[in-house]
Amino acid sequence: xxxxxxRWQRSLFPWLLQFGFTQCKSDPCVFTMTRTISGVDHRLxxxxxxxxxxxxxxxxxxxxxxxxxxxxxxxRWNVEDEGPVSDLLNVDITTHADCVELKQEKYIAHLxxxxxxxxxxxxxxxxxxxxxxxxxxLVEHALLTKPDRAVDRKLLADYQSL
Numbered sequence: 001x002x003x004x005x006x007r008w009q010r011s012l013f014p015w016l017l018q019f020g021f022t023q024c025k026s027d028p029c030v031f032t033m034t035r036t037i038s039g040v041d042h043r044l045x046x047x048x049x050x051x052x053x054x055x056x057x058x059x060x061x062x063x064x065x066x067x068x069x070x071x072x073x074x075x076r077w078n079v080e081d082e083g084p085v086s087d088l089l090n091v092d093i094t095t096h097a098d099c100v101e102l103k104q105e106k107y108i109a110h111l112x113x114x115x116x117x118x119x120x121x122x123x124x125x126x127x128x129x130x131x132x133x134x135x136x137x138l139v140e141h142a143l144l145t146k147p148d149r150a151v152d153r154k155l156l157a158d159y160q161s162l
Contacts (some may be wrong), residue, residue, distance in 0.1 A: 008051050019072060021046065035065050044069060054088055 009029075017023065021031035021044075031046045042065035043058040057066035070081060085093050094101040 054085060
């Protein structure tokens, strides 16, 4: 069933647009919606990766945009809400009161094991490179070696830009 995810998306995407989502131009698997409910702007960002959906929302509870979406979605399809996400595409996700924490410790450990089987070279320990130079290179490497990592970063960036 290699095409199952694509068939799912062919059914899902038109339904999302009809429900009122706007499809992201830079990533067609990301959808956003803002709706004012009782004078308060509610935001919902939805990402679809093959047959998995990931939602970010500004408000929850009865009557919220998230609640309305989940109600309509589960009425249309027989799906199960698995609750708060803890990982997506091998990125560990922890939600705190004021931020969302993304970690790739397992992936980084895999990179070190694969590319540095004898450990970190001594020369690296002696060279201190500012984080402002190192971090973009690590992110670039992660994106180039595993392009599917872009989905979670894109979702978070879209949500934070709302």
